[in-house]
Amino acid sequence: MTKATPPWTKALMYLLVLAGAVVMMFPFIWMLSTSFKTLGAVSQMPPQLIPNPFRFDNYAEVWNKVDFGRYTFNSFFIVVFDMAGSLLSCAFVAFGLAMYKFKLRGLVYAFMLGTLLIPGQITMIPTYFIWKQFHALNTYVPLIAPSFFAGAFGIFLLHQYIKSLPKELYESAVIDGCSPPGIFFKIYLPLCKPALAALGIFTFMGAWNNTLGPLIYLQDRKMYTLPLGLMYLKNESSINQAVIMAGAVITTLPVVLVYLLAQKQFVQGIASTGLKG
Template identity: 55%
Template sequence: MNKPSLGLRWTAYIVLIGGLLFMLVPFLQMLTTSLMKPGDELTLPPKLWPDPFEWNNYYKVWVEVNFVRYSMNSTFVTVLDMAGMVISCSLVAYGLAFFEFKGRGLIFLAMLGTMMLPSQVTMIPTYFIWKELDMLNTYYPLYLRSFLGGAFGIFLLHQFYKTLPRELYDAAWVDGANPWTIFYKIYLPLTKPAISALAVFTFISSWNSTLEPLIYLQDKKMYTLPLGLLFLRNEVENKTTMIMAGSVITIIPVLIVFLFAQKQFIQGVASSGLKG
C-alpha cells in the first residue's frame, strides 16, 4: 500500500489539530471562568484569563456547598455499579459464548432487543418496582440492577469471547478443569481489554448520571456529584464562577480514568468487533 503524500499528511494533521483546539475551547473557558472573581466573567470586553486566580471558588464549592460529600456518594455508587456490571456481564457472556443449550440464540436475541428500548419507556414501571420494594431514597436503584447484567456489557464481552479460541476450553476440560476454573484462570485474564472497556463505559455512565439520582434520591446528603451540580444554582445565585468550579471538579475524575485506561479501552472495543 502506497503511503499518503507529505501534503496529504500535513493536511490531515492540520485538520486534526484544528478539531482538537475546537473541542478544547469550551473546557478551557470553563477552567478559566472557575478561577475568576465573581462578576469578572460578565465584563465587556470579556476576560480570557483570570487576574488574579481565585482559588477560593473551589474551596467554597468543595467545603461550603459540600461537594466533598457528593464526591464520596458518587464514588460509592460508581464503584458498586462497575463491580456489578463487570461480574454479571462477564459471567453471562461466558455462558452464552461457550455453553450449548436450547434457546441460547433466542435468549441472546431477546437480550439485544432490550437495547432498542429507550430508557424513557421503562422509567415509570421501573420506578414503581423500586417503590414497591421500599427502596426509594436509597442507593439500591442506582447500582443493584448492575448485578443482574446489562445488555450492552454482555454483548461487548460476548463478542470478545467469540474471538478467543474454543480449543482452550476443550483442552482445559480434558485436563479435568471445571467451567468455573476455566473461566477464572483462562478466559478471564484474556478478557482484560474488553473488561477494561466495559469498566470505563460503566464509570462514565454512572459518574455522569443525573436523571436516575434525581428520580430516586430526595435526601440532600445522598446527592451524587451531577445532582449536586444541578442544584448548585439554587445554593449560590449569580455566581457562574462557582458553578464552573463545580463542573471542573465533576469532570476531572472522568478525564483521569480515560487518560489512564485509554489503551485498554481502545483495544477492548476494537477486539470486540473482530468477529460476530
C-alpha cells in the same frame, strides 16, 4: 506499489485534526478558565481566557458551602458497586452464551440484544413503582442493584471478545479436569482484561454522570451525587458562575482522568470486540 501521500496532504490532515481538537476542547478550556476567575472577570468584555488574577477560593467555596466532599464520596460509592456488579455479571452471562450450547440460545441472545432498542423512558415509571413496592426509595439500591443483573451492552461487548478467543483453551482446560467456574475465573476472566477495561470505562462514565436516576430515587440531600450537587449549586442564587464552573470541573475531572489512564486498554478492548464508533 502504493503511491506515497504528498507531504502537503499530511500537513493539511494534521491541521484539520488539530482544528477539530481545539474546537472540541474549547468548552472544557473555557470551563477551567472561568473556574479561576473573580466575579467581575466572568462578565468582563472582551472575555479573558487566562484569568487575571487567579482566584483559587472558588474551589474552596464549592467544596465547603455545598458539601461537595460528601457528594463526591456518594458518587464514588455508587460507581464502585456499579462497576463490580456490571463487570462480573456481564462477564458471567457472556461466557455462558459464548461457550455453552443449549436450546433457544440464539433466541435468548437475540431477545437480549433487542432490549437495547427499548428507550429507558418507557421502563422508567414501571421501574419506579417496583422499587417503591420494595421500599427502596431514597436509598442507593435502585442505582446499584440493576448492575448485578448484567446489562445487554456489556454482555454483547464481552460475548464478542470471548467468541474471538481460541476454543482450544476451553477444550484443554476440560481435558485437564478444570471445572466450568475454574475455567471462567482462572482462564477467560484474565484474558478478557481489554474488554473488561472498555466496559469498565463505559460503566464508570454512565454511573458517574447519571443525573436522572438519583434525581428520581433520592430525596435526602445528604445522599446526593455530584451531578445532583451541581444542579443544586446552579440553583443557589448566591453562587456566582465562577463557583459553578469550579463545581463542573470537580465533577468532570474524574472521568477525564479515568479515560486518560485507561485509554490504551479502552482502545484495545473496543478494537478486539469488533465495535466501531
